[in-house]
């Protein structure tokens with residue numbers, strides 16, 4: 064194609080092609096051009112938001128250049144690509160990240176200053192792209208950053224929700240949800256590809272026919288009114304220290320048939336536009352549940368809409384290379400981020416068998432060699448199961464294919480284990496209840512060549528519990544571990560510029576940002592008094608920044624010299640924010656008993672909470688209310704002389720996390736052992752020199768291994784004790800821990816407002832269940848808290864721990880995780896960006 068363009072034309076493109084100038088003057092020229100033309104404003108008419116837009120558009124121009132060059136290089140090399148299918152990408156803000164990854168921050172910072180703005184104010188104008196709930200969505204974002212940074216030929220595929228995760232407000236201490244209409248103003252971080260549209264079918268019927276070779280074939284037909292169009296929006300993801308810029312393609316839904324003309328002519332105007340509205344509904348809103356499945360039909364529609372559009376796109380790209388189908392899995396790897404995209408397995412089988420006419424067995428080989436599946440939780444309530452009648456109605460051909468996949472699978476099992484009917488029932492993709500259900504995790508396992516958990520303990524538990532029977536059948540080579548990671552670019556360099564600068568100075572270069580193991584070099588600085596002083600200064604300035612944010616967002620004044628104790632994450636019973644606030648009440652009661660003189664020896668604490676509760680999760684919402692009620696009493700009790708403050712920071716999100724995480728002295732990761740698959744904020748806190756107080760769960764265990772006993776506070780029962788303890792709560796009369804009982808009595812006495820509100824919450828412990836074992840861990844938790852108080856008194860020792868924490872976190876870079884996926888699962892190689 065390229066050779067057909069006349070030389071003269073190419074010369075013109077060469078001459079006028081978009082340059083890559085990164086200097087201050089080029090920035091200012093571009094800024095003024097965008098204010099004038101893109102925004103249609105003038106020097107008299109620019110506020111911070113306009114300045115943000117002009118800066119963002121300037122960066123966008125440069126991103127587009129890199130995006131184009133990268134895609135061009137991928138087209139030329141045509142390497143094996145990986146496609147990361149995730150229903151959530153929790154990207155947060157893009158401007159600061161792009162400035163840092165492209166190395167533009169300094170010049171552009173000076174540029175805006177001369178134009179009369181402060182870069183900080185400009186950055187603060189950006190709204191978060193919050194297309195995710197929590198850990199799973201943020202992990203996808205960190206992985207895209209690493210894929211770009213390591214030059215891997217990768218694409219993300221997701222949905223462009225009109226509304227991201229809801230915004231959280233507090234009213235009388237209760238959570239109130241507001242819609243997150245993030246596209247209110249123009250979004251400079253997406254490239255609309257209005258010409259890239261794909262038809263996605265729903266409903267209809269399946270016809271059988273015999274083709275010219277005598278083979279029985281199936282064709283799925285439906286009506287235009289049941290067809291929805293997917294429109295592509297591309298989000299460029301720049302790597303750090305590379306010209307590479309990869310893509311996340313987000314699909315937006317719109318109707319295929321714009322208008323029901325017949326209805327319109329009949330005067331039925333609402334009905335005339337109803338189909339249009341239903342089509343647009345598909346990508347309207349992100350489901351706000353973390354670790355919990357709600358079986359809504361619209362959610363299943365979202366999943367198929369996304370999977371179908373993405374697979375068409377992937378298959379179309381493969382076909383351009385004119386390679387035979389049996390090379391598909393040598394060109395394409397598809398990673399399933401949890402079971403949400405599991406229908407992709409069925410869809411690819413349908414494309415190969417129904418549309419391409421490939422034999423079932425051959426097609427199935429291609430499919431299973433292409434897919435790999437990551438599981439993110441073992442909580443039973445999070446396991447996706449879809450009613451067979453619902454799948455049958457929306458996707459009649461897919462339901463047939465699922466039944467066939469299951470039949471052939473169970474026949475193979477039956478050959479390996481003749482007459483073990485229980486095994487067949489346990490492994491079946493179909494749950495034989497009334498109605499029947501499709502077990503998505505089973506389908507994902509059967510349709511993938513590799514299955515992984517997200518931390519060592521979690522991956523072991525999968526093999527020992529929910530996937531045990533699959534290990535028996537497949538052997539355990541199919542199941543492995545890929546411990547999660549986080550990007551050090553956003554979570555240290557960007558969120559904690561002061562500490563990042565100090566680290567770079569101490570290590571003599573910025574190489575640690577691409578090779579996090581280099582942080583080990585900090586160990587030789589631990590014994591230098593001056594280095595420690597500068598470390599503390601950096602940490603302290605982060606605490607001051609957080610104190611200001613707390614003042615601004617809650618009105619509460621906190622002392623930056625106090626110990627900052629943080630628990631920020633989605634509110635969930637298994638994460639046990641309830642135990643934390645019960646511990647706070649225990650501390651408060653102990654403080655009240657002290658004399659003023661005794662209190663002088665106490666390390667003052669600020670206990671900071673943040674996190675959203677799913678709107679339908681009643682108990683989680685009560686936890687928020689309890690925290691706020693307790694905060695009200697404690698913060699207004701002068702008798703304890705500021706030795707304790709409690710803060711609930713509203714609307715926890717990625718950009719708020721960037722302020723909170725660098726400011727913690729200690730953070731809490733206190734899930735019931737075995738319930739938190741990995742956790743990733745634990746990694747972020749420790750990387751930033753914060754210590755952790757945690758249970759023996761998820762990635763806490765591996766962090767402990769890396770940083771050593773002296774630098775972490777671990778407590779609580781172990782995962783292998785949980786079953787027995789739960790059994791004991793159910794069938795024996797376990798007396799509640801006395802310290803815990805005292806705290807419960809205190810709440811019930813009305814000390815924190817009308818206690819009737821909290822009865823359902825307290826019942827989760829007292830009424831014979833205590834499923835998350837708060838009473839079993841409470842004493843051990845208080846003991847660990849005591850050790851924290853003691854340790855914090857020795858500031859020099861604490862600082863050494865803080866430095867050693869950061870120094871030993873190399874393993875938890877998402878670069879390491881992505882490299883493992885690339886080498887051990889996807890079998891892909893980097894395609895280095897051209898230096899043009």
Ligand code: Z2T
Pocket residue numbers: 196197198199200202352353354355401439440445517547739740741742743761
């Ligand atoms: C989620 O954020 C996580 C797991 C889910 O399972 C769903 C959501 Cl929305 C279906 C989290 C885990 O809870 C957390 O432990 C883990 O670190 C994170 O995924 C990334 O793997």
